[in-house]
Each structure stands twice: as C-alpha cells, then as structure tokens.
Amino acid sequence: MKHCLVVDDSSVIRKVARRILEGCEMRISEAENGQSALALCKQAMPDGILLDWNMPIMDGFDFLAELRSLPGGDAPKVVFCTTENDVSHITRALRAGADEYVMKPFDSEIITSKFAEVGLL
Amino acid sequence: MTPAQFAFLAKFLKDRSGLVIGEDKRYLVEARLGPVAHQRGLASLSDLAAALARGADLDLAARVVEAMTTNETFFFRDGAPFTLFTDVMLPHLMAARAREKTLRIWSAACSSGQEPYSLAMLLAERKAQLAGWRVEIVATDLAGEVVERAKEGLFSQFEVQRGLPIKLLLKHFAQEGERWRIDAALRQMVHFRTLNLLRDFSALGRFDVVFCRNVLIYFDAETKADVLNRIAASMAPDGYLMVGSAEAPEAITRRFRAHPSRGGLLVKGEGAASAAPALSLVAAR
The missing domain is CATH 3.40.50.150 (Vaccinia Virus protein VP39)
Structure with missing residues (x-):
C-alpha cells in the first residue's frame, strides 16, 4: 500500500483529500504546514505528497526545496494542490521539483488523474 | 411520459442518431431531456414528445439529439x-x-x-x-x-x-x-x-x-x-x-x-x- 502525505493548513481539504486517496487504497498521513511535513518526511519518506502552497510557518514552495535537498528526498512524487493557478506559479513549482500540479478547486477525478500521471495509482 | 411517448422518443433517437435507448434508460432520457423541455417552455417530456411528433421544430429535434448524445470526454482518455x-x-x-x-x-x-x-x-x-x-x-x-x-x-x-x-x-x-x-x-x-x-x-x-x-x-x-x-x-x-x-x-x-x-x-x-x-x-x- 502506497503512502501519501497530505499537507494543507485546511482541515477540510485534508479530510477531502484523505477520503479520495484512501478510496484508491493509499495510506494517508497529514501535516498542516511545511515544517511538520518535513519532520514526518525525515522519519519516513512517503511515496507521494499532495502539497498546498500557502501555509503558515513554512509554505509549500520552501518545503519542496528543503525536501529535495534531504537524503532520499528526490524520491517522493510531489503534486502541488493550490489556489495559485497562474502560469508563473506552475512554472516555479515545476522548476523546484514538483511532478504535477492541481489547481483548486478539485474533484476526485482530477486528483486520481494527477496521481495516475505520476505513477502513484 | 406514457409508454407510447417513450417508444416514440426511442425511435426518434434511433432514426436520427443511431442511439439505442431501452426502457432501462428512461432515467437518462428524463435527466437529459428535462432541461431541454424546460428551456423551450414545455411543461413536461410528454409535451416535448408531442412537439417532436409534429415535426415542425427542427431546432428542437437537433437539441434533443445533442442532449442525448453529448458525452463527457477528457484529454488522453484511457491512456x-x-x-x-x-x-x-x-x-x-x-x-x-x-x-x-x-x-x-x-x-x-x-x-x-x-x-x-x-x-x-x-x-x-x-x-x-x-x-x-x-x-x-x-x-x-x-x-x-x-x-x-x-x-x-x-x-x-x-x-x-x-x-x-x-x-x-x-x-x-x-x-x-x-x-x-x-x-x-x-x-x-x-x-x-x-x-x-x-x-x-x-x-x-x-x-x-x-x-x-x-x-x-x-x-x-x-x-x-x-x-x-x-x-x-x-x-x-x-x-x-x-x-x-x-x-x-x-x-x-x-x-x-x-x-x-x-x-x-x-x-x-x-x-x-x-x-x-x-x-x-x-x-x-
């Protein structure tokens, strides 16, 4: 069973994402900011990360840069999931090492389509 | 909608588009054609069937076929x-x-x-x-x-x-x-x-x-x-x-x-x- 870390400061978004991904037989962990997510990744690298951009303490972009510099940090597939829906943000995310990008609002088809695209489903 | 009106609609769709609609798809007909009837100011699907049967409204006929045959699609579908x-x-x-x-x-x-x-x-x-x-x-x-x-x-x-x-x-x-x-x-x-x-x-x-x-x-x-x-x-x-x-x-x-x-x-x-x-x-x- 693949392990996905859902990182978002909204408990509602985390709950919805958890429900969708658990329906795809993934094991889910949650973090509400980049710093907590980084601590979890240092303990055990997940297979995939669904990552919000704007969060308190450490945002998704800074988290991604830190993650990719960790030993084994290049392994998780990172799917941004954010309201930052413009070309410049998407370009920045991909250059920083994101594998896919979900523009909020999303539905289950979009999440599963993106996770399939990066080989997690 | 009476069985005769449903049968008329089914034949109409088969003749116009090849679409085969059985009684088991009655829900689909109602879901897709209900909004068409509403848009055209028709009170029910019975009225819609009657209007189609008169044969004068070519635009309505086209709308009905389109509503029943338009399917969702997406990029690189099925991979x-x-x-x-x-x-x-x-x-x-x-x-x-x-x-x-x-x-x-x-x-x-x-x-x-x-x-x-x-x-x-x-x-x-x-x-x-x-x-x-x-x-x-x-x-x-x-x-x-x-x-x-x-x-x-x-x-x-x-x-x-x-x-x-x-x-x-x-x-x-x-x-x-x-x-x-x-x-x-x-x-x-x-x-x-x-x-x-x-x-x-x-x-x-x-x-x-x-x-x-x-x-x-x-x-x-x-x-x-x-x-x-x-x-x-x-x-x-x-x-x-x-x-x-x-x-x-x-x-x-x-x-x-x-x-x-x-x-x-x-x-x-x-x-x-x-x-x-x-x-x-x-x-x-």
Whole structure:
C-alpha cells in the first residue's frame, strides 16, 4: 500500500483529500504546514505528497526545496494542490521539483488523474 | 411520459442518431431531456414528445439529439489508445508513407475536442520527425454545439486537469482568465465538422487512422456493422481503427482484425473469422 502525505493548513481539504486517496487504497498521513511535513518526511519518506502552497510557518514552495535537498528526498512524487493557478506559479513549482500540479478547486477525478500521471495509482 | 411517448422518443433517437435507448434508460432520457423541455417552455417530456411528433421544430429535434448524445470526454482518455498511436500506428505509417509524406487522421465523435487535440499534441511532440509531412486531423461530431466549442479550443480549469499532464498544459495552452486556450498551431491541425455517422461520410476522403471510441456501444448490431463497414471503406488498406475497449468484442464486421496489442486497436484487413457470415465477432480484448 502506497503512502501519501497530505499537507494543507485546511482541515477540510485534508479530510477531502484523505477520503479520495484512501478510496484508491493509499495510506494517508497529514501535516498542516511545511515544517511538520518535513519532520514526518525525515522519519519516513512517503511515496507521494499532495502539497498546498500557502501555509503558515513554512509554505509549500520552501518545503519542496528543503525536501529535495534531504537524503532520499528526490524520491517522493510531489503534486502541488493550490489556489495559485497562474502560469508563473506552475512554472516555479515545476522548476523546484514538483511532478504535477492541481489547481483548486478539485474533484476526485482530477486528483486520481494527477496521481495516475505520476505513477502513484 | 406514457409508454407510447417513450417508444416514440426511442425511435426518434434511433432514426436520427443511431442511439439505442431501452426502457432501462428512461432515467437518462428524463435527466437529459428535462432541461431541454424546460428551456423551450414545455411543461413536461410528454409535451416535448408531442412537439417532436409534429415535426415542425427542427431546432428542437437537433437539441434533443445533442442532449442525448453529448458525452463527457477528457484529454488522453484511457491512456492506452494514445500509447498505441505513438508506439504502433505512427511508426508503421511513417515508414509506409515515407514517399508521399501524408497522414490523415479522423476523430469520429470528437465531442468538445479533447481527443483530436490530444492527437495533435502527440504529433507536435514529433515535429522534427514529421518535418515536410502534411498531417491533417479531421474531427467530427453529431452535436453542432460541441463542435463549435471544440473549434474555439477553450477549456475550463476542470477540463484541462483531466488527463492532461501539467507540462503539456504549460507547453500548448495559454491562460485566458479562468480558462485555457490551446495554441493556434494545434487548432490549425484539426478541422472540425458536424457529421452524423449514420449518413454518408465518403466525402471526408481516405484516412490512415480512425479513432471512433465510445460511440458504437450505443448502436444496435445492424447499425454498428453498417458504420464499421463504411469506416473501412474510408480507410487506407493498411489503416488503423481505434475503438473503445468495451466496444471491441462487438466489432461485428470482417473488414478489420484485432491488432496483437489488443486494447481496442483494429487493423483494416480480413478478420480472423472470415469463414463466418457477414456479422462475425472480432475479439479485441
């Protein structure tokens, strides 16, 4: 069973994402900011990360840069999931090492389509 | 709606679009045609059926057919057909057409354009190999409204996130507010037309590849065989036909045989069951 870390400061978004991904037989962990997510990744690298951009303490972009510099940090597939829906943000995310990008609002088809695209489903 | 009115609607749809609607699809008729009746100020589906039966309102007839036949689609739908396009069909056709350097592709039942534009993106990725080639994609659908939309090449944020990798979105689309428009170069590769598969389509010319997916499933066996035979007549002798994987077991004609890769890919030529009568099964999955 693949392990996905859902990182978002909204408990509602985390709950919805958890429900969708658990329906795809993934094991889910949650973090509400980049710093907590980084601590979890240092303990055990997940297979995939669904990552919000704007969060308190450490945002998704800074988290991604830190993650990719960790030993084994290049392994998780990172799917941004954010309201930052413009070309410049998407370009920045991909250059920083994101594998896919979900523009909020999303539905289950979009999440599963993106996770399939990066080989997690 | 009385049983007689439902039977009238079912016959109307079969005659106009080939769509076979049984009593078990009554819910679908109500869900799709209810809004049409409402838009036209008709109080019920009974009134809608009565208006159609009078035969004077051609626009209403077109709206009813469109409402019942418009299906959701998305980019690179099902994945495998597009892998077969790049890994099986294109290599063979590019070798076989090396002298004439022309390639014609038909996306039959293209809906809002995601299928032909997916093919156009794959061809654009091979721009260098296809330099000097004349490549044309013809895309047709029964529903004029969706064909007009497809021509615009403008998709919602939801649509561009279904099946389309983010890198291809950045590469081939420009953001216009909350929507995304596909590049002019790709739009120019695709020629959209409104077309009813039940009518003569020989004027479209000869094709090397035909994508006709998730359409045949709605036809009865006789209509399916008729459409498939006429598609075969519109194809090059070594052409490829891509049908939906769920449709392939019912591809009831001897004009095609299943490609070894399966998954709904058929090759023009004598089917394996050639000793069988005209309606024989080609098992593609």
